[in-house]
Amino acid sequence: MNTLELKRTANEIRKGIIEGVHAAKAGHPGGALSSTEIFTWLYFQEMNVDPADPKKPDRDRFVLSKGHSAPGYYAALAERGFFPKEDLLTLRHTGSYLQGHPDMKHIPGVDMTSGSLGQGVSAAVGMAISAKLSKDSYRVYTLLGDGEIEEGQVWEAAMFAGYHKLDNLVFIVDNNNLQIDGPITEVCSPYPIDKKFEAFNFHVINVEDGNDIEQIAAAFKEAREVKGMPTAIIAHTLKGKGVSFMEGQVGWHGKAPNDEQYGQAMADLDRIGAELEKESGAYGD
Helix, strand or coil: CCCCHHHHHHHEEEEEEEEHHHHHHCHHHHHHCCHHHHHHHHHHHHHCCCCCCCCCCCCCCCCCHHHHHHHHHHHHHHHHHCHHCCCCCCCCCCCCCCCCCCCCCCCCCCCCCCCCCCHHHHHHHHHHHHHHHHHCCEEEEEEECCHHHCCHHHHHHHHHHCCCCCCCEEEEEEEECCEEEHHHHHCCCCHHHHHHHHHHCEEEECCCCCCCCHHHHHHHHHCCCCCCEEEEEECCCCCCCCCCCCCCCCHHCCCCCCCCHHHHHHHHHHHHHHHHHHHHHHCCC
């Protein structure tokens, strides 16, 4: 996909997030929206995955360590073709396979059940060292929240990964600066995040705008070239990105839009989609 196609895909994923959370009347839209370009790049450009064969042995692995951002993960999987997009409307409903947090037993494309913060990243590290021991070529990616990295288990996993030189492993931190109780600087600041990862023998890439697909692309390209150490991509993002009244608002960490807000959110995303279509026409795409 070219950059414009990836931007359009990201916008469709954002629509899926809003549709799912609105239908559920519950969920976590803020951090899902801030992570959208990351999900887009991983599933439409970076990772070796096949929706027709979700468990193929040589696939790249992904662990959503910040499991509450499942609406974004699900929307990306649906957009990629792992399951029907209309199933997003069953999010969190009784009997739905799309639970509030990822479930590897029932959701096609999900490699690890997650939700208890700090634990997903340890599973990702285990996958990465397994690949090394069995001489498999797959890569492992895990997405963490910047509030999540206040958990000690994250740094145990990082210490292990750095010590074992797991260059097939990429940590991505969605650094939107907000967690459930407010700005991370006012709760339990993990800054400086980059220096901490460097101290654990990671190659660190700071992405100034983690909602810019070209900057995300450059970061993942650099990560692929790193040898002898794991990589941490620190992506500075905007919580609620793409929905005007959610952007930068901690209150949208974990609540669903009502009908009126849903209409406004979808109008915002439709407007972005129209602008991208105009851009497409201008370049003859």
